[in-house]
Amino acid sequence: MNIHDILNRATREFADRKLVSPRLDAEVLLARCLGADRVELYKYPAKVLTAQELDGFQRWVERRLRGEPVAYITGRKEFWSLDFEVNHDVLIPRPDTEILVEEVLKVYGNSDKEEIRILDVGTGSGAIIIALALELKDASCWACDISAKAVEVARRNAETHGVAHRISFSVGDLFTPATGRFDCIVSNPPYIDDRLYETLSREVKDFEPRTALSGGPDGMQFHRRLIREGKHHLKEGGRLFMEIGPGQKEKIADLFRKEPAYEGAWFRKDYGGIDRCVTAWRRLTDG
Numbered sequence: 001m002n003i004h005d006i007l008n009r010a011t012r013e014f015a016d017r018k019l020v021s022p023r024l025d026a027e028v029l030l031a032r033c034l035g036a037d038r039v040e041l042y043k044y045p046a047k048v049l050t051a052q053e054l055d056g057f058q059r060w061v062e063r064r065l066r067g068e069p070v071a072y073i074t075g076r077k078e079f080w081s082l083d084f085e086v087n088h089d090v091l092i093p094r095p096d097t098e099i100l101v102e103e104v105l106k107v108y109g110n111s112d113k114e115e116i117r118i119l120d121v122g123t124g125s126g127a128i129i130i131a132l133a134l135e136l137k138d139a140s141c142w143a144c145d146i147s148a149k150a151v152e153v154a155r156r157n158a159e160t161h162g163v164a165h166r167i168s169f170s171v172g173d174l175f176t177p178a179t180g181r182f183d184c185i186v187s188n189p190p191y192i193d194d195r196l197y198e199t200l201s202r203e204v205k206d207f208e209p210r211t212a213l214s215g216g217p218d219g220m221q222f223h224r225r226l227i228r229e230g231k232h233h234l235k236e237g238g239r240l241f242m243e244i245g246p247g248q249k250e251k252i253a254d255l256f257r258k259e260p261a262y263e264g265a266w267f268r269k270d271y272g273g274i275d276r277c278v279t280a281w282r283r284l285t286d287g
Contacts, residue, residue: 001054004045006030010061017065025070026061032074033057067202080131084157089149091212093127096270097188100243100277101131103268104186107239107279108136113183115140119233121174121187121226122146124212126154126167128186133163141167144177147211174225181235187226191245193219219245223252227280231261234282241279249275256280 001009007026014022031038033056034049049057063073071077071092077084079093080101086092108116116139120129123143133141141163145151148171158164170177192213197205204213215221223242230240240262244252249267256265262280270276 002048029060079127090125117182118184119182123154126157144170146173183238186241188243189222190215191219236284238282243277
């Protein structure tokens with residue numbers, strides 16, 4: 001079969017299974033399988049696949065038909081225009097999380113401080129801290145995750161992007177591995193509540209790690225800890241950045257109002273109009 005035919009067949013199979021983006025999924029899988037760019041698929045539609053290429057692609061198609069996300073099948077996902085390794089030990093980076101990186105860069109992108117100390121809590125694939133390390137050339141970076149396997153993935157991604165020597169990775173629960181105080185603490189914590197988790201699509205619930213998604217009965221158990229414990233790890237004047245879930249804005253704002261160590265809370269919507277992240281400033285004194 002040639003590229004044109006195999007693309008059309010896979011697209012039909014994905015559409016019959018009611019997958020959200022059947023054509024895109026087929027293109028991404030075939031391009032990765034052939035080690036090509038998606039554009040090349042349309043430059044050479046008559047190219048005939050070898051038996052080995054066809055067999056490998058069909059195995060990927062079957063995995064996709066069972067609901068496995070494309071990123072896990074290919075082992076790759078783009079974030080901040082960078083290519084990251086992903087597997088079932090880490091959450092697949094979402095485009096919405098780039099908002100978190102943007103907010104950190106708004107504050108520290110033009111900073112005149114000689115050194116900025118940044119801590120990424122729950123680093124997963126390392127996407128956030130690696131993007132920040134590449135953008136903030138003089139920053140000293142730390143990252144931690146409760147999953148040792150996730151940290152292994154993050155380390156490999158840091159090596160791929162040439163910043164492994166600038167990021168100190170460690171394993172532990174939230175701030176347990178952290179030493180010293182930081183100018184910036186950033187985190188994309190689990191924020192899906194238990195009820196909502198049970199309604200998630202099979203693609204998410206059956207394949208992505210629950211520990212990276214489930215935030216307890218109201219989805220905010222990790223936000224509470226980050227706010228409460230984070231004040232002890234922030235320098236005076238330092239900032240805490242967190243991703244939040246839909247509908248959590250007012251409750252998160254209330255958590256900060258009840259914590260005198262912080263000066264207010266500022267929220268940023270994503271490009272879909274959903275409140276996506278929050279920033280809070282640690283007071284110069286606890287007041």
